[in-house]
Amino acid sequence: MQLNLKNPLVFFDLETTGTNITTDRIVEISYLKVMPNGEEMSKTYRVNPEMHIPEQASQVHGIYDNDVADCPTFKELAKVLAREFEGCDLAGYNSNRFDIPLLAEEFERVGVNIDLSKRKFVDVQVIFHKMEQRTLSAAYKFYCKKDLENAHSADADTRATYEVLKAQLDRYPQLQNDVAALSEMTYNRNVDFAGRIVYDDKDEEVFNFGKYKGMRVVDVLHRDPGYYSWIMNGDFALNTKRVLTNIRLREFNK
8 A cells, every 4th residue: 555645754763782762872774765656765874883782782683893883973974864854754663662762862962953843653563563462573474474584684674664554554444544643543642752751631741750650740840849850860861851851941931
């Protein structure tokens, strides 16, 4: 099924040094941009993470320190990626929980302003788990009747994700062929990309973790001003800290 697109849709996948969005780094990014007219273009960038790639990570994706020693850093690629993703909606596999928060963190870290909050996000894994509850390789086999060769290669995983989404639209008539509808189905009501702050049913920001989980952010900041400092000095994503600061400044300026 041809995707019904209003904006270009970028399917992307990251290979990284680990799974911590605040401390780990990208070692490979691959994307497939699908235009509203169906035209496709893809690119893969190896990235020097400027840190050692742990053995356990290399064993998963097959990328070692020597493989990226002469590759550009994310800082050197950031403006190029920001231009290539400009005006595009984003899609991936487990992307809402991992790839998008980590990508946003990398952009924040190098000071490149890319406003992802205006994009639609489609997480193919969420659709799959709601419908079938399996892995990407199983999803590819189930929906596309093919074996996923080179699993955990960013390029192979990216293209497989694209093919799975098209097959899901063919298989489930209740799915709307519309990025906004798919985004609403798969994307949580996060205020920050890591999901530490979310919108409640009244569209108010509430904490989604810790001792103040479920409480309005503005109420917590008023009741316990030190909580802001604790988060700002803690091991939280830069994006989370910026979102919290914006809420604090908004309330201060009222």
